[in-house]
Amino acid sequence: MGKAEVSTQIGGVQLEELAVMFGTPLYVYDSSLMARQVARLKAAFSGLTHRIMYACKALPNLTVLRLMRRIGTGLDTVSIEEVELGLKAGFTADEILFTPNMVGFAEFQRAVEYGVHITIDSIPMLELFGQAFGGKVPLFLRVNPHIMAGGNERISTGHIDSKFGISIHQLRHVERIVATHGMHIHGLHMHTGSDILDAEVFLQGAELLIDTAERFPELRYLDLGSGFKVAYKEEDITTDIEELGRRITERMVKFNTGRSTPVEVWFEPGKFLVSESGTLLVRVNLVKQTTATVFAGVDSGLNHMIRPMMYGAYHQIDNVSNTGGNTRIYTVVGNICETDTFGWDRKLAEVREGDLLALRNAGAYGHSMASNYNSRLRPPEILVHNGKPLLIRRRETLVDLIATQVAHELE
Numbered sequence: 001m002g003k004a005e006v007s008t009q010i011g012g013v014q015l016e017e018l019a020v021m022f023g024t025p026l027y028v029y030d031s032s033l034m035a036r037q038v039a040r041l042k043a044a045f046s047g048l049t050h051r052i053m054y055a056c057k058a059l060p061n062l063t064v065l066r067l068m069r070r071i072g073t074g075l076d077t078v079s080i081e082e083v084e085l086g087l088k089a090g091f092t093a094d095e096i097l098f099t100p101n102m103v104g105f106a107e108f109q110r111a112v113e114y115g116v117h118i119t120i121d122s123i124p125m126l127e128l129f130g131q132a133f134g135g136k137v138p139l140f141l142r143v144n145p146h147i148m149a150g151g152n153e154r155i156s157t158g159h160i161d162s163k164f165g166i167s168i169h170q171l172r173h174v175e176r177i178v179a180t181h182g183m184h185i186h187g188l189h190m191h192t193g194s195d196i197l198d199a200e201v202f203l204q205g206a207e208l209l210i211d212t213a214e215r216f217p218e219l220r221y222l223d224l225g226s227g228f229k230v231a232y233k234e235e236d237i238t239t240d241i242e243e244l245g246r247r248i249t250e251r252m253v254k255f256n257t258g259r260s261t262p263v264e265v266w267f268e269p270g271k272f273l274v275s276e277s278g279t280l281l282v283r284v285n286l287v288k289q290t291t292a293t294v295f296a297g298v299d300s301g302l303n304h305m306i307r308p309m310m311y312g313a314y315h316q317i318d319n320v321s322n323t324g325g326n327t328r329i330y331t332v333v334g335n336i337c338e339t340d341t342f343g344w345d346r347k348l349a350e351v352r353e354g355d356l357l358a359l360r361n362a363g364a365y366g367h368s369m370a371s372n373y374n375s376r377l378r379p380p381e382i383l384v385h386n387g388k389p390l391l392i393r394r395r396e397t398l399v400d401l402i403a404t405q406v407a408h409e410l411e
């Protein structure tokens with residue numbers, strides 16, 4: 001991106017103003033970008049009866065959940081705590097899908113009590129469920145289609161070595177359990193990974209799920225998961241949502257022909273809905289020239305945004321304090337006591353101590369994966385809505401940091 005293109009505002013509010021008002025590090029989200037992404041998905045699948053279930057693990061802030069509900073999404077949840085957050089935010093049980101992995105039966109029992117839709121992703125849990133509830137609680141089944149998809153092995157979930165889902169080759173076994181306990185399978189689910197580059201892979205998975213669907217006569221919902229890729233770099237390939245929409249619509253219209261009630265298609269996007277809306281603002285503490293490298297050291301780190309260190313993820317970094325400055329090469333690092341790099345060898349407008357840097361595309365899996373590592377406080381979150389910055393999570397304090405500790409004076 002050229003120097004002139006660096007944006008210094010979000011939703012009409014200057015980033016420097018926000019940094020002064022709320023301090024740094026600071027997460028800032030633009031609600032209009034979230035709404036734009038929801039509208040794009042809805043338009044792409046408008047030819048189908050469908051639901052967009054926001055995968056709230058990406059950004060589970062209550063105000064964001066309320067916004068999502070207002071603009072017409074349901075909620076995909078992976079823990080009972082996410083279910084509870086969803087209910088607190090005003091989602092009805094029917095609007096929530098619980099899709100956990102490797103959780104205990106007690107957690108499923110709580111989900112049953114809440115009345116949310118439930119996805120089972122293993123044969124032993126299906127059996128336990130059948131023994132306990134028989135046909136009383138209709139279910140979704142997560143199918144593992146055994147295809148390799150996803151931008152990184154840690155976020156690829158549909159391949160043969162993955163812990164997720166029931167193998168597509170075990171469906172005969174599933175049918176026996178379902179018949180034995182008189183269970184009702186209302187939904188089939190797949191999620192093969194995040195950051196899927198190739199729409200063909202997505203379609204291949206969808207095709208396998210559609211074939212599977214023929215085996216479940218009571219089917220009402222087909223959940224095709226997510227993995228829609230967003231651009232982290234300008235030249236990045238992204239999932240062509242409109243093309244995907246056309247192809248899935250064509251296939252599902254064919255599938256639904258002759259059915260008295262058409263099967264609804266569900267999606268569970270996280271990143272696609274919130275990633276671009278978010279920016280992490282950090283302040284430069286130190287510019288440190290070593291023998292080989294110029295480091296720009298900032299007042300945040302992998303404790304606040306772990307994606308670069310965990311996935312090797314690329315987040316564009318801009319110097320918003322010196323947009324007209326000469327370009328130089330910097331490695332932008334955090335203040336955590338281990339290798340803690342946000343960006344290697346980045347071209348940035350000359351960085352001075354005190355400058356404000358913006359890490360783009362930080363809405364998804366940014367704050368939600370933040371920790372107190374090094375006993376540092378998690379940053380606040382701001383939602384810019386209708387041109388106004390709303391504090392939607394305050395900065396933590398030392399009191400928060402020790403609130404759950406029980407301190408003993410030991411002899």
Ligand SMILES: Cc1ncc(COP(=O)(O)O)c(C=O)c1O
Pocket residue numbers: 055058076099191193194195225226227228268269270271272364
């Ligand atoms: C079951 C399930 N659904 C949806 C998602 C959301 O994926 P993404 O953020 O890539 O859209 C995930 C991500 O891990 C997931 O595990």
